[in-house]
Amino acid sequence: MAAQQDSPYAPDALIAADIDAYLEAHRNKTLLRFITCGSVDDGKSTLIGRLLYDSKQIFEDQLSALEADSKRVGTQGQAIDFALLVDGLAAEREQGITIDVAYRFFATPKRKFIVADTPGHEQYTRNMVTGASTADLAVILIDARKGVLTQTRRHSYLAQLIGIRSVVLAVNKMDLVGYDRAVFDAIVADYRAFAAGIGIADFVAIPISGLAGDNIAARSAATPWYDGPTLVDHLETVPVDAEADRAGPLRLPVQWVSRPNLDFRGFAGLIAGGTVKPGDAVRVLPSGRTSTVARIVTLDGDLPEAGAGQSVTLTLADEIDCSRGDVIAAAAAPPEVADQFEATIVWMADDALLPGRPYWLKLGTQTVTATVQPPKYQINVNTLEHLAAKTLELNAIGVANLSTDRPIVFAPYRDSRALGGFILIDKLTNATVAAGMLHFALRRSQNVHWQAIDVTRERRAALKNQKASVLWLTGLSGAGKSTIANLVDRKLTRMNRHAFLLDGDNVRHGLNRDLGFTDADRIENIRRVGEVAKLMTDAGLIVITAFISPFRAERQMVRDMMAPGSFIEVHVDTPLAEAEKRDVKGLYAKARSGQLKNFTGIDSPYEPPEAPDIRIDTTGMSAEAAADLIVDYLLAHE
Structure with missing residues (x-):
């Protein structure tokens, strides 16, 4: 190790007889997890590198490589560029910025630490949320030359939102402003005014220089006017969350x-x-x-x-x-159980939130299906204004109601991170799209309960001598879904089967007349139809639907609503060129001319089924033959 013999942090100063005692003491040390955050070039990586260096956590070969790298990239007259200890990605070194979250471990005689270096760029805010999710403390860095910036406010708000209880305001690069106390005091006053507005009641402000080492591990003679703790002193003594938990x-x-x-x-x-x-x-x-x-x-x-x-x-x-x-x-103090909540959501995906779309919600060890309602509002982290919003874009923070497909055990996030913090996962890509914090259960989730019904769906279907099912016809406009669905309905009726046809255009005259054709409205359109179809199958009916239903996620959502084996997906597969050639309703012509927006196949996507139960190629099969194929499949699977 690159350790000095007179340093209190140097393990090689220990004699061999004391090693066992040293290791035992090290095992029993408390662990503090903290993050460094702030705007770009505030010196986060440099500060962590300095902490590693001052706590003698660098091996000789690492130190030699670091000195060589520092000479190659240039270090403003310093022998070592401490940021290179943390910026591990090639892209980070090339650009001189942090992109990914970098975790580092170090220890002092009093405590062990895991520190996360989080990105300063706004486009990597989601990575900052990841680093903050397990932290006990946040070190908010501010460049003394620049003062409180937009990203300083954003990261401070996120740290408070995620429940970090301890905040250090590290005013960095004091050496570049001549260690001017007036500059430090002005920045602290400015930050204090902002912090009070977001709920950070108290914080510790320290004037530092990550590059020069001022007030990091040892007090600096350059700041005789500062009488508070060094950064290491404070990190060693601040209470950790586990103690409070x-x-x-x-x-x-x-x-x-x-x-x-x-x-x-x-x-x-x-x-x-x-x-x-x-x-x-x-x-x-x-x-x-x-x-x-x-x-x-x-x-x-x-x-x-x-x-x-x-x-x-x-x-x-x-x-x-x-x-x-x-x-x-x-037993005497259990957490709550509910299935509807208000929550704060930090959106972390490039594609915007689609209200009503089913996502996996993972909270602790629980994984359920959840849908998010249109946001109540979005939060402007600079002004703290509540802004109207229909969705959430990348890095946006909003408040919305959400519901789960079954009750989950939870606690408000302010009381428990483990039972109040969750992530949302896209069901198709398995990508994490959001992080969230539960506020409380909606009152209706506590007051509305399932009522037991004695007559089951199977009994009702048996009375009709059939198996309750949903025939879900999906395809482009003009593919022939409605024609085929109508023929299926007629054939089943002639066979004395109890069926009902739900057609896409027909339900928009009544049940869904308030919905347009945005992606969010299309999702809600299918959700409502799915709920109606489920009620009809509960009555023992065979339900036939004819909907474009362009998104796989929503077709899967409806399948998940139904009893196993009762959802039959029928892909009425017609090439776009053929469907457009037919254009019975003139809709493609309007879409091509710009008169009709969000039209599937033109300026809105269609996601064809990957493994439909029935595939019908209408370019080589008549509607009559297609209807026969569907009926035969239905009867064979009763």
Whole structure:
């Protein structure tokens, strides 16, 4: 290691007999996770490099390589460019910026640290959110020459939004303003006025120079007017979130069920809040069943007590149903269970939010389907204004209601990150598109309950001597969906089958007359039709639909609504050129001339089914033959 023998941070100053004691003390140190954030070129990477250097976390070969790289890229007269320790991507070194989140580990005699260097550019705000999601503290850097900037406000707002409880305002590059106290005081006053407006009640302000090392690990003679702690002193003593989390009631999201043999059944997970001891009364949610803790099992043996931040396996005194996604909680203080919420959403995808589209929602160990309603408002992070918005674009922050397909266990984000923070995942691409924080459950989610009905859909279908099904015809306008659907309806009626036809144009005269043809309206159009079709299948009917339904995600959404095996996707496959040639309604001509916007196939996409149950090529098959094919398929699968 590149360590000086007189440094308090130098492990090589230890004699061999003390190594075991040193390692044991190191294992028992508390861990602080923090992020550095701020605007571009505020010196975040340089600061982290300086922390690594001053805490002697750099090996000799790393130091030699760093010195060589520093000479190659130039370092403003300094021997070492500390930012190169953190900027690992080639693109980062070439541009002199941070793009990805870089995590680094270091330690002092008092504490261990994991620091995340987050990007300053607005286009990488989503990466900043990722780094902040597990942090206990945020170091907000400000260039002393520039003062409080837009991205400073954005990152401060995000840090507060994500629940970071401790903030350090590091006014950097004080050496470039002559260590002027007036400059420092003006910046602190400006930031304090902004911070109060976003809910940051208190912060620690430190004048520093990452490049020169002023007030990083040692006090600087250049700032005799500053009498506060150095950055390292503050990082070593600030309380960490895990300490506060232990004070609350028990919360253990179940990660997996351990069943190595017939004599053992345990529930493993990371304790998100509170403490637990054998004999404690617990409640398993969402079922609500109760039991008591029998054992706390770890690889090192049973524990008499465990608390927030520890991974354990609990065994219960009773055989009750509990699986991944459930939450084991204190019986007397359980978290809430609901399926509709208000939430703040940080949109992280290049494609905008589509209200009504189903996404995977992952909260702790729970994964459910969720839909987001049109935002109530979007937040301007510079002025904190609430702006009207129909959707959320990349890096936008908004407040919206969302609903899940089944109740989930949650707590408001302000009370629990583990049970209040979630991500949204695109079902088709598996890309994470948003991060969010739950505020509260909507009152209607608590007041509206499923009413048990004695007569089942199977009983109603049996009375009609048929299997309740949905025949979902999808394809371009002019493909022949309505013609084929009408023939299918007639054939089934002649066979004394109870069927009903829902046609795309017809439902827009009534049920969906308030909807247009934007992507969001198309999604809502299909959602409503899907709900109606589900009610009709519950009545035992065969439902025939004829809708363009251009998006795979929404067709999958309707399939998921139905009983397994009752949704039959029929792709009426007609090439665009052929459909446009027919143009019975004159819609393609209007779309080509610009009179009709958002028309599928022209200026709005159509996503054909990848594996339809039935594919009909209308260029080589008559409508009559297509209807026969569909009816035969239906009867064969009854």
